[in-house]
Amino acid sequence: xxxxxxxxxTCIPIDAxxxxxxxxxxIKVLHDKGIEVISSFDLSEILGGSPEQIRKDLSYLGEFGKxxxxxxxxxxxTNLENRLRLNVPAGAIVVGxxxxxxxxxxxxxxxxLNISIVAGFDVDKEKVGKSFSGIRVYHLRxxxxxxxxxxxxxxxxxxxxxxxxxVSERVISAGIKGILNFAPVRxxxxxxxxxxxVDLSIELGALLFCSRVSGVDExxxxxxxx
Amino acid sequence: xxxxxxxxxTCIPIDAxxxxxxxxxxIKVLHDKGIEVISSFDLSEILGGSPEQIRKDLSYLGEFGKxxxxxxxxxxxTNLENRLRLNVPAGAIVVGxxxxxxxxxxxxxxxxLNISIVAGFDVDKEKVGKSFSGIRVYHLRxxxxxxxxxxxxxxxxxxxxxxxxxVSERVISAGIKGILNFAPVRxxxxxxxxxxxVDLSIELGALLFCSRVSGVDExxxxxxxx
DNA sequence: ATATGTGAACCATTTCACAGCA
DNA sequence: TGCTGTGAAATGGTTCACATAT
Numbered sequence: 001x002x003x004x005x006x007x008x009x010t011c012i013p014i015d016a017x018x019x020x021x022x023x024x025x026x027i028k029v030l031h032d033k034g035i036e037v038i039s040s041f042d043l044s045e046i047l048g049g050s051p052e053q054i055r056k057d058l059s060y061l062g063e064f065g066k067x068x069x070x071x072x073x074x075x076x077x078t079n080l081e082n083r084l085r086l087n088v089p090a091g092a093i094v095v096g097x098x099x100x101x102x103x104x105x106x107x108x109x110x111x112x113l114n115i116s117i118v119a120g121f122d123v124d125k126e127k128v129g130k131s132f133s134g135i136r137v138y139h140l141r142x143x144x145x146x147x148x149x150x151x152x153x154x155x156x157x158x159x160x161x162x163x164x165x166x167v168s169e170r171v172i173s174a175g176i177k178g179i180l181n182f183a184p185v186r187x188x189x190x191x192x193x194x195x196x197x198v199d200l201s202i203e204l205g206a207l208l209f210c211s212r213v214s215g216v217d218e219x220x221x222x223x224x225x226x
Numbered sequence: 227x228x229x230x231x232x233x234x235x236t237c238i239p240i241d242a243x244x245x246x247x248x249x250x251x252x253i254k255v256l257h258d259k260g261i262e263v264i265s266s267f268d269l270s271e272i273l274g275g276s277p278e279q280i281r282k283d284l285s286y287l288g289e290f291g292k293x294x295x296x297x298x299x300x301x302x303x304t305n306l307e308n309r310l311r312l313n314v315p316a317g318a319i320v321v322g323x324x325x326x327x328x329x330x331x332x333x334x335x336x337x338x339l340n341i342s343i344v345a346g347f348d349v350d351k352e353k354v355g356k357s358f359s360g361i362r363v364y365h366l367r368x369x370x371x372x373x374x375x376x377x378x379x380x381x382x383x384x385x386x387x388x389x390x391x392x393v394s395e396r397v398i399s400a401g402i403k404g405i406l407n408f409a410p411v412r413x414x415x416x417x418x419x420x421x422x423x424v425d426l427s428i429e430l431g432a433l434l435f436c437s438r439v440s441g442v443d444e445x446x447x448x449x450x451x452x
Numbered sequence: 453a454t455a456t457g458t459g460a461a462c463c464a465t466t467t468c469a470c471a472g473c474a
Numbered sequence: 475t476g477c478t479g480t481g482a483a484a485t486g487g488t489t490c491a492c493a494t495a496t
Contacts, residue, residue: 021431048412067456067495085438099329106325109427178437184335186274194437201335205247208380211404211420212311293473293478
């Protein structure tokens with residue numbers, strides 16, 4: 001479950017990458033507050049998790065700290081930015097401009113990671129040609145042409161489940177190498193394409209089950225939650 | 227990372243619960259297609275994953291199959307429904323009726339799991355008193371009263387990060403036992419409350435990183451993706 | 453003295469291999 | 475025989491403990 005990123009010499013667990021991105025985002029806030037040097041212990045209080053985990057996670061990307069001292073915030077940010085490739089701006093497209101797609105087109109948080117939504121796609125005449133949150137919606141049939149021009153790297157799929165597989169194939173043939181799929185179906189994609197699933201029903205359903213079960217018998221293992 | 231569900235005698239990994247919910251949802255479709263009995267091998271072709279994993283996942287909840295035969299679809303559905311507690315309808319609230327919150331209020335997929343959004347909450351006068359997707363929006367200050375009446379079990383938080391911690395506390399004091407948090411901050415909650423985070427930036431950022439890295443050097447482990 | 457970086461130990465989950473039933 | 479159910483082995487990630495550097 002979950003792929004692993006093996007570049008150069010080290011294999012980075014996918015969850016470590018998620019945590020590192022979060023560290024990067026949250027450490028930028030510390031910089032804005034004027035903090036200059038911080039230890040993994042103090043970081044753990046702010047970021048959550050254990051100092052050891054933070055050190056291990058950071059060490060997947062390089063040696064950014066000074067022994068006996070801690071981490072210099074400014075250089076930590078630069079290093080994370082470079083190693084996580086967040087210094088290079090990325091474009092993303094949203095395919096399926098329903099309520100969820102529109103919300104994602106207007107989602108402000110992506111810009112913290114230097115990602116912008118560069119276009120939306122739909123087949124609905126009511127939406128094609130219009131703009132939402134300043135982002136133009138094109139007809140799905142012109143996806144290749146538009147992608148050639150705007151050069152997005154990843155796609156967000158928020159179409160109905162029934163058409164998601166077909167849409168993913170069109171997206172891939174337009175050159176997209178990563179798909180974030182919100183449709184409630186498992187997409188099968190060629191192995192060179194990365195895919196992540198965000199299945200809202202399952203997230204809510206799993207949460208509900210967990211809260212129901214642990215409400216009855218108070219007996220579960222505690223740790224940092226996902 | 228990730229809690230574990232320990233009820234009765236068995237401990238079920240949280241990811242197994244997610245998969246089981248997905249199985250339930252997808253197996254209902256098989257029933258509609260008229261299939262009556264199916265083997266774990268055939269199931270794996272449809273649901274993804276290995277037959278062994280499906281058998282193991284199902285066995286966390288009970289013994290639903292017949293050796294030498296396979297699983298009776300109808301009884302499998304009933305058993306999953308009961309064990310996953312999806313036979314009892316659940317109410318959920320959405321706190322923060324921005325674009326994302328509205329999209330979640332109108333999300334059709336929850337009903338497959340017998341979950342309905344019973345109310346929205348916001349502090350914006352423009353939204354309070356109105357209805358979206360047939361669901362009424364109340365002022366956050368009346369959350370206790372409204373929750374007492376509608377008795378929701380879980381909450382979806384889709385407010386700005388700056389107020390998410392405070393909002394989570396109000397939600398918990400209204401009796402909510404599970405929170406699905408879309409705000410890009412880690413919430414700290416009492417141990418009896420379940421919390422899951424859906425951090426859209428991090429999902430998209432991790433996907434982008436993975437697709438960028440594996441695009442350069444083709445070297446990663448393949449398996450069923452998350 | 454203090455805090456990092458990391459191999460080794462540990463632990464959870466997935467996979468395997470086969471015992472147990474129809 | 476065929477397919478499920480499940481202990482046991484393997485895998486992979488997190489935690490620990492200490493060597494290392496300032």
